[in-house]
Each structure stands twice: as C-alpha cells, then as structure tokens.
Amino acid sequence: MPASALLDRIREKIMCLMAERREIGVNMMTPLTPEHEEKIVALQDESLDWEVLVASPTVFEVFSERSHMVDLEQQTCTCQRWRVYDFPCAHAISTIRKIKREAIDFISPYFTSDYFRKTYLHCIQPIPNYNRPVDIDEENTINPPIVKKQTGRLPGKRIISKHEKKVKRKVHCSNCKEAGHNRAGCRNPPKYTPPRSKLKKFISAKVTLL
Incomplete structure (x- = not known):
C-alpha cells in the first residue's frame, strides 16, 4: 500500500x-466518566470496614491490612497509589467518607x-x-519496452542529448603551463627537461660518488 x-x-x-x-x-x-464512577464504587466497597483515625483536619491514619497515612491537602498516601495513578486510592476514599465530603472534590478534572x-x-x-487521478489497473498499465542488451563493447563516453551544450576544455601548454595554446604555438623559450631514464642514472651516479 x-x-x-x-x-x-x-x-x-x-x-x-x-x-x-x-x-x-x-x-x-x-x-465522572462511567469507568471512574465504577472505580469509585469499588474502592468504597473495599474500604467499608476500615478504621480511620483523625490526626488533623487533613491528615489521617487508615487501618487496613497495614496502617497508612493519608494527607488530603497534599493528596498523598503512603501506599503511593494516589501519586502514581493521580486518582484517590481506597485509603483516601475512606478518609473522604469519614469527613463526609465528595470524592470528586479530590479527583483530577481530567477524569x-x-x-x-x-x-x-x-x-x-x-x-x-474527487479531484485525484483514478487508479489504473496493472493490466492496463503501459510498461516501457523490454530492451535487449546489444552485443559488442559498450561506449565509453556518455551520449550527449540534443539540447545539451558540449563542454569545451581549455588547451594548456606543456612548456609554459599557460592556457590558450599548446607547445607548438608557444612563444616562450622551450624549457629543457632531461629524459627520465638519464635523470635517474645521473642521480644514482651522483649518490654513489658521494
């Protein structure tokens, strides 16, 4: 696709x-959303028989299987579920019921x-x-022709297209190294360069003498 x-x-x-x-x-x-309304009812049923002791207007100790401290102002419980899920745990629900408040007052508005x-x-x-081109079936698609590979050696140079300009290379003189002419039409005096083979013999002979 x-x-x-x-x-x-x-x-x-x-x-x-x-x-x-x-x-x-x-x-x-x-x-609340139906899912979280059902969750509140389940937490209320779970914490129905728990004992809640008041330490301050916002701090409580809840006795379930283990005792936990609930701070309604900070919205924390030592079981850490309130902090992790950002939703009151069963211990918090039991303290909210103790002070006769509504659970929605302590729940994030995102729920x-x-x-x-x-x-x-x-x-x-x-x-x-409606303004897009219609898809064409593969059966009706016109494919490019199958080109057979020609026998013989392939051309080394690229075939230049009709409207492409030929790139002209500038001629450089091998004598003076300037552009625009070659060695035959150079007006500068010719520079002597000894043959490479003789130059090697000369250098090797000089080294042996030293």
Whole structure:
C-alpha cells in the first residue's frame, strides 16, 4: 500500500473513532466518566470496614491490612497509589467518607465527563478525493519496452542529448603551463627537461660518488 493511501486510511479510522467517542460523551450524565464512577464504587466497597483515625483536619491514619497515612491537602498516601495513578486510592476514599465530603472534590478534572467531551470536541475534517487521478489497473498499465542488451563493447563516453551544450576544455601548454595554446604555438623559450631514464642514472651516479 502506498504511504499516501496508508495515511488516508489512518485518518479515516481516527475520524470515525473521534465521532463515536463524541457521541459517547454527549450521553454521559455523571460527573465522572462511567469507568471512574465504577472505580469509585469499588474502592468504597473495599474500604467499608476500615478504621480511620483523625490526626488533623487533613491528615489521617487508615487501618487496613497495614496502617497508612493519608494527607488530603497534599493528596498523598503512603501506599503511593494516589501519586502514581493521580486518582484517590481506597485509603483516601475512606478518609473522604469519614469527613463526609465528595470524592470528586479530590479527583483530577481530567477524569470528569466534561473533560472527556472537550477532548473529542473538535473533529477531523474529511479529505475528498474527487479531484485525484483514478487508479489504473496493472493490466492496463503501459510498461516501457523490454530492451535487449546489444552485443559488442559498450561506449565509453556518455551520449550527449540534443539540447545539451558540449563542454569545451581549455588547451594548456606543456612548456609554459599557460592556457590558450599548446607547445607548438608557444612563444616562450622551450624549457629543457632531461629524459627520465638519464635523470635517474645521473642521480644514482651522483649518490654513489658521494
């Protein structure tokens, strides 16, 4: 599948998902989302028989299997579940019930139905494809001709196209090293360079004498 088609399919799925959850949010009638409303009820049932001792207006000691300290002002419990999940634990729920307060007063607004509706308030706009080219079946696709490899040696130079300009190389003189002429048309006096073989013999003979 091409990358563009894959991205379009992902967009369609997210667009439908957001529309479904937007409809779910409209039908929510509780302060918290249904999932967290059920969680509050389960925590209340779990902590129903626990003993709660008051240390201060906001600090309590809760006796479950082990005793834990709950600070409602700091929203912490020594079991660390409140800090990890950002949602009151069973010990916190028991202290909230002790002071006859509502649990929603100590719950992050991100768990409320209002925030759920705000999350899916905006929709992903459709992207119509009426102005895109129609996909062609592979059977109707015109493929390039099959080119057979020619016998013989391949050309060494690249074939220059019709509108391509030829690159002209400047001539350099081997005598004076200047551009624009060669050694035959050079006006400078010729420079003598001894043959390479004689130069080697001369250098080797000089070294042996030393």
